[in-house]
Amino acid sequence: MRWISKAFAQGSMAVTLALALPACDQGERQGDAAGTTGVIRAALEVGGARHDVTAIHYKVVDAGSTCGDAPIAETTSLLEDEALPGSVLPAGSGAHAGADGLFVLPAGSYRVCASPMSEGAPSAECAPTEGVAYVAAEVTTEIQLVSQCAGGANGGLDTVVALNDPPRVTDLDIAPSKFITQCETATIKVSAEDPDGDQITFGWSITASPAGSSPVLQATDATGSFSTDTPGDYQVHVTISDVLGGSSGLSFPIHVSAGDCGCACPAGFTQLADGGCARVYEVTEDLLINQDASCDDTGDNRYNGCNGEPYGFQWTDLGGALGPVRQVDIALENGITCSPGDRPVSLNGAAIGSFSAVDSCACFPTHAPVSLPDVDIGPYVQGDANSVTIPGPSCDGLSRSDALGGGFARVTVTYDCGGGSTCLPPETACVGPGGDTVCVDLSSDEANCGGCGDVCSGRCVAGVCTDGGADRVLVAGAPGDPSWNYDVQAQLNGTGAFSAVDVFNIQEATPTLADLQAYDAVLVYSDYAPFDAATLGDNLATYHDGGGRVVVATFANASHPLGGRWANEGYHLIEPAGQDQPNETGPLGINEPGSALLTGVTSLGADSAYRSIGGPVNGGIVVATWGSGAPLIVRGVKNGRARADLNMFPPSRAARSDFWYGSGAEIMRNALLFR
Structure with a gap:
């Protein structure tokens, strides 16, 4: 079994390792393997380049663990005196320095970690390497690991100079x-x-x-x-x-x-001559309280079932963004009653007036219009639910009224406009075709998609024009836990912006170009190294150039970056560097207010904000930062096509408690739609 570590630079050092099972222990490994012993043969090298390496440190852990976990066994060995024999190297290999180690372990799977050392410290020139091997009973399993080393190889330099005039x-x-x-x-x-x-x-x-x-x-x-x-x-x-x-x-x-702006009432409100706004709330059957139709010959009457309980109606006030309520007028149609007398009326439990009931206990309408103008507005709740109730000592109820447009009651509320142009969230004031101010939802209005006057000929999704049907998205991740891919999938599905969101584990295989081309956009992230970072980078670059949208997120732009054309030809917008994971709780820094990349974005925090420590590269422009000032959303242009990358780890707090919370789904959605 041959394991090749991720590329570090040119040059290599071969490390061979033999694992064996003691004859007295032929069962499968159970539980903790602590207490096993290891034997490492050690020597110095000849033939191949030594670099700064003087020894190899070996560490054996369980196959499901990482090289940072506590070892089952470990030791350090000097390099071999002679070059490694060709029989333990791939065909065509030359002379390579190396070391050899032997561990005696119970049967089972293990992760073997090898770290080149220089005078007791990790080598600055040769990278650590690791691999997984299975130890069978009474058999020595030999594997070969390769440490990639920085070398002094030569390369070609062909410099093309383009003379560029700025726009x-x-x-x-x-x-x-x-x-x-x-x-x-x-x-x-x-x-x-x-x-x-x-x-x-x-x-x-x-x-x-x-x-x-x-x-x-x-x-x-x-x-x-x-x-x-x-x-x-x-x-x-x-x-x-x-x-x-x-x-x-x-x-x-x-x-x-300075100017006297007057007031423009929101859509659905009537502009009054004195600058106020009025709203009529029609009470239909679904808004009635404690009324049924069991005694109704005509379909016009509702009553309280003779249960003696109060009846009435409710509605939700929509003027929360306006100025204070000036006046409330209530009209209703009194229907069936079985006893005469005054009926007190309450608004949210507070008395506001009364009316006189007729004495007619029959299953047909005894219409009696009731008007309660300018009632006490003290108990009225602006921007929330309100109710009118009437005590029902007998079979009382309301009737449909032609005078009220076929409803059972009508509430008219007058507001101060508030001194400025007001639209109810999530709407924004825009200038309509006739020059009038209109309230529109920039996230879904095709005539104002993402901004006033931005016409979209397709579908407006989250303020981005999608040019017709909702897009298909692929989440291409190499997660530490496979369920993390499905958390990202759920977060994107929750935005409602995509017709399909699928997942692909790039730790296990590499999507082909044909696989990618089945989707409109791809979100790439990693926790483990991709199966083949170079081929993945080649395929993504070709996919981008052909019209696909690619969003690269942590750690695919940090400690496990994409390779191939993506890295070599400057597609990255965030420099693949080391990582950090500070606690982030502060407000986001917004560098480009109104950007489509910020639609619906209000906050983002994380107990562990995993990200690259690199800054923008290849002409990347920082649209927004974490609260600490580190880049979060970076946009740029590659081969004439706009794209965006994210300096955040996509799985949310729902996947692990220290991951992101806030507007992470909206940030990922916007980046995938960005063009």
């Missing part, structure tokens, strides 16, 4: 003007060109603003919109970049003066 702004239009009031929105359109014909991208930012202000800049490509609630002078900057790294920018001012 430049050719026109700037701000409507209605760069002078606006705090009630207005400035629409900004930038025209730009690249002298070489390169594809260009636009980046937007607010570089100066008055203290205490909260300006909003929403931008897609060459068009942006600016608004603020605070008068003062603002500076906006737009950066134009080409695919070869050339860029130029333009800063310009927007001057905002």
